[in-house]
Amino acid sequence: MPRARASRTDGLNGAGSQQASGVGPRIKALRTARSVSLRQLADMIGTTASFISQLERNLCGANTPTLMKIAAALDLGINDLFEDNGRPPHKVLTREHRPVVPVGVGGRKMLLSRRPIHEFEVYAGHFEVGGSTGAEAYTHGGDHEMFIVLKGTVELTLGDESHIMGEGDSVEYATSTPHRTVNVGDTPAEVLWIIAPPTSGAVELDQYRPGNRSHPGE
Structure with missing residues (x-):
């Protein structure tokens, strides 16, 4: 393929x-x-x-x-x-040292989980007003994901459904379900993604296909 x-x-x-x-x-x-x-x-x-x-x-x-x-x-x-394996296994990860990767427009994703954790992944997300994970919904693998809103108001699209979620709201879904997040509030929003098992540890290179989302890389 x-x-x-x-x-x-x-x-x-x-x-x-x-x-x-x-x-x-x-x-x-x-x-x-x-x-x-x-x-x-x-x-x-x-x-x-x-x-x-x-x-x-x-x-x-x-x-x-x-x-x-x-x-x-x-x-x-x-x-x-991101990690130097020579670091102590329980070193505190401060907010300013979180590994950051861009996501969509007006948003960023920060990796929180580190070795020796292998069973799950945790990402914190920050979205400016109007920021989103991108123009289109995306999928990644066939794992299980929990999405939690820590601050603000976001709209989470899951397949054909849309959910307005506020502080403390959460939902679970398969990562194979097309999903998209956008900050629809008037203040910055913070969210959390918990994925199990880690998508990155078992991702197949052909899982990111046209129609899911174009994942930029060059």
Whole structure:
């Protein structure tokens, strides 16, 4: 089955946040340690060697699904792209040091779960007024996801259904259900995603198909 080609619109958007995390040089170190060339990695995730090179040099960023595909191609979890395994296993992750990846327009996603946790993933999300996960609903794998609103008012679309959710509201669904989040309130919104088992640990590279959502990567 042909893999989805990454779009040219997003990879350049989140460079600043990922520079702080050092994800680009870490991807390069992990790739070279596995003797995978730029071209090979690009072919595996459906993008170009030029994009991978820019990402590794922190000249551009990549969103969560693109990082998931890179991790899967290197037989890693997404945590491995951000973490130095020499760190103490119970080191406190402060808010300002959360690994950040761009998501949609006016939003960002922050990875909270880290090694040695393998059973689930937790992401915090922040959306400015009108911010969203993107223009279209998306899917990722066939895992189980819980969505919780921590602050503000958001509209969560699940398939053909739409739900207006406020602080403290939550819902569970399969990650194979097309879903989209948009801040419909008049203040910034904060949300939480809990995924089990981790999508990044078992993601198939051809799961991101046209019709689900174009996940930018170059």
